[in-house]
Amino acid sequence: MIEVDNTLPYRNPNLTITERVDDLLGRMTLEDKAAVMFQPILGFGDFDGPGLFGLPSPRVLLDRRINHFNVLQAPSARELAEWQNAVQDEARKTPLGIPVSFSTDPRHSFSDNPATSFLAGPFSQWPEMLGFGAINDEALVERFADTIRREYLAVGIRTALHPQVDIATEPRWARASTTFGSNAEIVGNLGAAYVRGLQGKEIGPESVSAMAKHFPGGGPQKDGEDPHFSYGREQVYPGNNFEYHLEPFKKLIAAGVSQMMPYYGMPVGTEYEEVGFNFNKKIIQDLLRDELGFEGIVCTDWGVVSRQFWGVEDLTIDERMIKSIEAGVDQFGGETEPSLLINLVKSGKIQESRVDQSVRRLLTEKFKLGLFENPYVDASQADSKVGGAVARREGIEAQAHAQTLLKNNPGIAQLPLSTSLKVYAERMDREVLEKWVTVVDTPEEADVAVLRLVAPWETRGKPGELQNFFHAGSLDFHDEELAHIKQIAGIVPTVVDVYLDRPAIVEPFVGDIESLIVNFGASDEAFVKILFGELEPLGNLPFELPSSMDAVLANKSDVPDDTVNPTFAVRHGLRYENWTPASCPNLAPRATNEAAKGRWDLERSQIGEILEDPESSAIISKYIPELVGNPMISMAKQLSLNAILGMAASNVAAEKIEALKAELKDLK
Numbered sequence: 001m002i003e004v005d006n007t008l009p010y011r012n013p014n015l016t017i018t019e020r021v022d023d024l025l026g027r028m029t030l031e032d033k034a035a036v037m038f039q040p041i042l043g044f045g046d047f048d049g050p051g052l053f054g055l056p057s058p059r060v061l062l063d064r065r066i067n068h069f070n071v072l073q074a075p076s077a078r079e080l081a082e083w084q085n086a087v088q089d090e091a092r093k094t095p096l097g098i099p100v101s102f103s104t105d106p107r108h109s110f111s112d113n114p115a116t117s118f119l120a121g122p123f124s125q126w127p128e129m130l131g132f133g134a135i136n137d138e139a140l141v142e143r144f145a146d147t148i149r150r151e152y153l154a155v156g157i158r159t160a161l162h163p164q165v166d167i168a169t170e171p172r173w174a175r176a177s178t179t180f181g182s183n184a185e186i187v188g189n190l191g192a193a194y195v196r197g198l199q200g201k202e203i204g205p206e207s208v209s210a211m212a213k214h215f216p217g218g219g220p221q222k223d224g225e226d227p228h229f230s231y232g233r234e235q236v237y238p239g240n241n242f243e244y245h246l247e248p249f250k251k252l253i254a255a256g257v258s259q260m261m262p263y264y265g266m267p268v269g270t271e272y273e274e275v276g277f278n279f280n281k282k283i284i285q286d287l288l289r290d291e292l293g294f295e296g297i298v299c300t301d302w303g304v305v306s307r308q309f310w311g312v313e314d315l316t317i318d319e320r321m322i323k324s325i326e327a328g329v330d331q332f333g334g335e336t337e338p339s340l341l342i343n344l345v346k347s348g349k350i351q352e353s354r355v356d357q358s359v360r361r362l363l364t365e366k367f368k369l370g371l372f373e374n375p376y377v378d379a380s381q382a383d384s385k386v387g388g389a390v391a392r393r394e395g396i397e398a399q400a401h402a403q404t405l406l407k408n409n410p411g412i413a414q415l416p417l418s419t420s421l422k423v424y425a426e427r428m429d430r431e432v433l434e435k436w437v438t439v440v441d442t443p444e445e446a447d448v449a450v451l452r453l454v455a456p457w458e459t460r461g462k463p464g465e466l467q468n469f470f471h472a473g474s475l476d477f478h479d480e481e482l483a484h485i486k487q488i489a490g491i492v493p494t495v496v497d498v499y500l501d502r503p504a505i506v507e508p509f510v511g512d513i514e515s516l517i518v519n520f521g522a523s524d525e526a527f528v529k530i531l532f533g534e535l536e537p538l539g540n541l542p543f544e545l546p547s548s549m550d551a552v553l554a555n556k557s558d559v560p561d562d563t564v565n566p567t568f569a570v571r572h573g574l575r576y577e578n579w580t581p582a583s584c585p586n587l588a589p590r591a592t593n594e595a596a597k598g599r600w601d602l603e604r605s606q607i608g609e610i611l612e613d614p615e616s617s618a619i620i621s622k623y624i625p626e627l628v629g630n631p632m633i634s635m636a637k638q639l640s641l642n643a644i645l646g647m648a649a650s651n652v653a654a655e656k657i658e659a660l661k662a663e664l665k666d667l668k
Contacts, residue, residue, distance in 0.1 A: 002092035010372070017367045021360055029525035030345055030352060033359045034338040035065035037331050039103065039299060042069035044083055047090070056336055060265035062090050064338055068101045068331065068362070070302070074121035077155050077386035081379035084156035099375035101366060103211070106178060108523040110399055120551035122383070123151050124391035129164065131402030131520035132502065133181035134539030134573070138193040140398065145197025147391050149208045154385035156377045158369050159209040159259070160198055165191040165248035166217050166263075167618020168502070168543050169241075170557040174457075174470040177501035177520070179219070181542025182560035182570060184244050188251035195255045203258055205370030211299060212252045214263030216283055217245025220558035227264035229460070229467055233276070233310035235265040242270055250292060258365060259297040260288060261333070264304065266311040269280040269470070275311030278304040279320065284328035295363050297408040300324060302334030322349055330358035354362040397535065398605055399519070399526035403497075404539030405574040406506075406516045413448045413493035416533025417577060419585050424492065427452035434589045436532050443491040450495045450531065451488060452524075454506035456481070463644075463652060464626050475505045476549055485509045497527060507547045507567045533582040540573035572652060600668040602641045610641055614662060624652055 009015060010024035025033075040061055043051045047059040052072065055061075061069070069087070074080055084102055091100045110125040127134075132141050148160065170175035180187040191212065198208045211606050218227075218235070225232030249260075262277035262284060277283050278300040288294045301308070305320050312320050321340055324332070344350045366372065408415050417423070422438045425447035433439050433450075440446050458473025477485075488494050489512040498504055498518045510516055517537065519527065529535040544566040544653060546552050551563040561570045600610055609626065610616045621628045627644065643665070 002089045002093055002097075004097040013373055014247070017364060020367055020372075021363045023283055024098075024363060025356060025360060028359070030342055030355075032054065032096060032098070033352070033355050034341040034345070034478055036067060036359045036362050037341060037355070038064075038066050038335050038338050039331055039333050040066065040336040041302075041334065042071055042087070042102075044071065044073040044075070045079075047086075054166060054435050058087070061336060062087070062094075064336075065098075066336075066338065067091055067098045068103070068159075070103045070333070071157070072105075074107065074123070077122040077151075077382040078379050079381040080122075080155040081377045084223060084378060085376050089154075091375075098210070098363075099366060099371040099377070101159055101163050101209075101369070101371065102157045104157050105150070106160075106162045106164075106376050108144070108151075108395070109178075109323055110395075110523050110526075111422075117492070122387045123148075124387045124395045125399070126395040126521075127399045127519075128177045128400040128501070128521040129180050130168075130177055130542050131187060131399065132190055132540070133179070133183075133542035134402045134404050134520060135398070136186055136190070136540070138189055141190045141193040141384070142197040143394070144398070144438075145194045147197075147394070149198050149206075149551055151386045151391070152208050153206070154377060154382045156375075157208065158371065159211060161211050161213070161260040161261070162247050163191045163194040163252075164212065164213050164218075166214055166219045167245050167248065167560065169219045169245075170221050170224045171221060171475060171503045171543070171546055171555065171560070171563070172472060173502060174224070174226045174472040175218065176543070182343060182544075184247040184560070186542075190250035191248050192251045192255040195252055195257045195332050199256060199258060202256060203365065203368040205373070207369060209258040209365060209369065210252075211259035211297075212249065212257045213261035214264065214265075214277075214301065214553035215249055216242070216262070216277065217249070218263045218265060219245060221265065222557065223270070224557070225472055226470055227266075227276075227307065227310060228470070230310065231265065232472075233266055233308075234268045235263075236268050237270055237558040239559035239562070241556070241558040242267075245293075245558065245563070246558075249288075253292055253294050257296065259299055260294060261299050261301055262329075263303050264308045264310060267463055273311075275323075275355050276309060276315045278303060278314050278329060279309070279323045279327055281327040289328055297330045297358075297365060298329040298336075300329050300333045305332055305335050305340075307334075318344060320351070325350055325354065327360075330361050333414050360595045369462060396523065396526045396529075399522040400529045400535045401529050401538040403517055403519045403527070403537045404541055404572075405524055405537045405576075406518060406541075406545075406568050406572060407510060407513070408516075408574055411493060413516055415517065415531065416516050416579070416582060417448060417494065417495070417531055419532055419582070419587075423448050423450055424488075425450040425452075428527075429524045431589060432528055435584055435586050436528055437587070439590065443488050446492050448495060449488050449492045451485060451497070452527070453477075453481070453485075453496060453498045453500060457502075462626060463624055471501055474549055475503055475506065475546065475552060477505065482637075486512050489513050495499045495531070497531075502544050505546055505552075506569070510567060528584075533579060534584060535581070536576050536579050537573070538575075540571040541568055542570070544568065544570040598665050600641070600664055602661055602664060603640060607641050607644050610664070617668060619660060619663045619667075623656045 007329040010020045109128040164178045168179045198210045222234040222236045457471035461467035494513045495515040545568040546563040547567045555562040
C-alpha cells in the first residue's frame with residue numbers, strides 16, 4: 001500500500017465533501033482535470049502489456065492521469081481484487097493521488113452472449129434481465145442488485161454500467177435480453193428497485209454507483225438493428241411514442257440514480273436534432289437535466305468521439321468533442337486521449353470553467369464512495385465473498401422461477417415430467433439429466449423427448465467480430481431446425497424449451513409438440529428443477545411472441561407488443577396444477593465406455609478450455625484462424641464451441657465447420 005499525504009484538506013474526512021472537492025479542484029492542473037473526464041477500458045494483469053482491442057497499455061493510460069476505468073476480464077475474484085489494488089497503488093504515486101474508480105458491464109447473468117453482458121466468471125449467475133421482467137418481483141430484483149453490490153465491493157468495482165432500462169418494443173432488437181421487457185411500468189419499477197439495491201438510499205462508502213442506460217431509451221431501433229453499427233444508427237418513432245420510452249428514467253431519477261448513459265442512436269423524424277444522443281443538447285441538457293431534473297453524471301456510451309459518431313460524421317474529432325461537451329456530457333466512455341480536451345481548452349474552444357463543472361460532479365462521487373479514505377479491498381477475502389453458496393443457490397432458483405410455461409398438454413409429456421420415464425434429450429448435459437431420469441440415445445427408445453433450443457438470429461460480420469455476437473435479423477427458425485423438431489415430435493411426445501434473448505416465432509412447430517417452455521438464461525441445473533417439478537415456473541412473458549415475420553415487419557418499432565395475432569400474448573404464463581415440490585432421486589448414471597469418450601463435448605465444453613489445449617487450438621486455427629487469439633473470444637471463454645460456431649455459420653463454409661468438429665471429436 002502506497003502512503004499519501006493526509007494533511008492536505010481534501011484528504012480530511014472531517015470536512016464537507018463540497019469543501020474537499022473545492023480544495024482538490026484548486027490544486028489540479030488542466031491535465032489532471034481533463035484526465036478525470038475519460039473512462040477507457042483497462043487491460044488486466046500486465047501494466048506494460050498491450051491493451052485490449054489495440055488500446056494503450058495500462059501504464060500509458062495511468063501516465064495520462066486517467067482514474068476511471070472499465071474492466072472487462074474476470075479471472076478469479078482474488079486475482080481481480082489484487083489487480084485493482086495494484087492499480088490503486090500506481091494511482092497513489094501521482095502528485096495528487098486521486099483514487100481510481102472501476103466500472104463494469106453486467107456480469108451476473110447466465111448468458112449465451114458476451115457482447116452486451118459479460119460472462120459471469122467468478123460471480124453468481126442469475127437469469128438475464130428479461131427473466132426478472134418475467135417474474136416481476138421488485139423485492140427479488142432489489143436482493144439481486146444487493147448481491148451484485150456486495151460481490152462488486154469485494155473486488156473493488158464501484159460503478160455498475162447498468163441497469164439497462166430501455167424498453168423492448170422492437171422484437172428484432174439484439175439487446176432485448178438485458179432489458180426488463182416491453183412494459184414501461186414494469187421496467188421502471190424493477191429498474192428503480194435495482195438502483196436501490198446497488199446504491200442504497202444515497203451514495204455512500206458501501207454503495208456501488210449505478211449508471212442507467214440508455215437515455216432517452218434504446219429499443220425503437222429501425223429494423224431492429226443496433227446502433228453499435230452504422231447500419232443500425234436510426235431510432236424511429238412511427239407510433240409517436242417517444243414519451244413512453246422516458247417513463248422508466250423518470251422512476252430511476254426519483255430513486256436517486258447517480259449516472260446516466262445516452263445511447264449511440266440518433267432520433268429520426270422527431271423534434272430533436274438528428275444526431276447521436278451523446279451529441280444532442282436538447283436531449284441531455286434540455287430534457288434530461290432541465291426538464292427531468294437529473295443532477296448526476298452523464299457519461300457517453302463507449303467510443304462516440306472516435307468510432308460511433310452517428311449524425312456528426314462530417315465533423316472533425318475536435319468538433320465532435322466540443323459538441324458532446326456543449327450537449328451536457330461529463331465523461332467520455334471508452335476514449336483514451338485527454339490531450340484532445342486539453343488542447344481544446346488551451347485554444348479557447350472550451351472554457352476551463354465548463355470542464356470544472358464536470359470534474360466537480362465526478363470528484364464528488366469519488367468522495368461519496370469513500371475512495372479517498374480506502375480505495376483498497378481485502379483480496380484474501382474476495383474468493384469467499386464472490387459467488388458464494390447462498391448467492392449461487394439463489395441465482396439458480398431465480399433462473400428456474402423465471403422460466404415461462406406457454407403450453408402444457410395433458411399426457412405423458414405434460415410438465416412436470418415423471419421421473420420414471422425414459423427421456424431422449426438434445427443440448428443438455430447428460431450427467432445433470434441422469435440424476436432425475438433414465439436417459440436414452442435415440443427418440444425411438446424414449447417415452448418423451450426434451451429439446452433445448454436457442455432463439456434464432458441472422459449472423460452479422462466475420463467470426464469473432466463484435467457484431468457477430470449481436471443476435472439480430474429474422475425471428476424465424478431455420479428450415480433445417482424446424483424439420484428436425486417436427487421429425488422428433490413425430491416419433492415421440494416432445495417438450496421444447498427455448499432460450500429467448502428476444503422473441504422467437506414458434507408458430508410453425510407449436511402445434512406439433514406437447515409442451516413448450518421458454519427461459520431467459522437458465523442452466524441445465526435450473527432447467528431440470530422445473531422439468532421435473534422441484535420448483536415451479538413463475539414467469540409470464542415479458543414481451544409477446546409474434547406469429548410471423550410479416551407481423552413483425554408491420555409493427556411500429558416504438559410501440560410495445562404491436563404485432564397482429566401473436567402466438568402468445570405478453571404476460572402469458574401457465575402454472576403447474578396441484579403442484580407439490582418433487583425431490584431429485586439422484587439416480588446412478590448409466591455406465592459408459594470411458595475409452596470411447598472424446599476429449600471434448602462440443603455442446604458443453606468451454607471454448608476457453610479447448611483453445612488452451614495446443615492440439616485442439618491447432619485444429620481450430622486450421623479451419624477458422626480468426627477465432628484464435630481474438631479479443632472477443634477471450635471474453636467469451638465460457639461459451640461452448642458449438643455456440644461460437646453457430647455465430648460463425650453464415651461466414652464459414654459448412655464443410656469446414658463439419659471437418660473441424662470431426663477432428664475435435666476424434667481427439668481422445
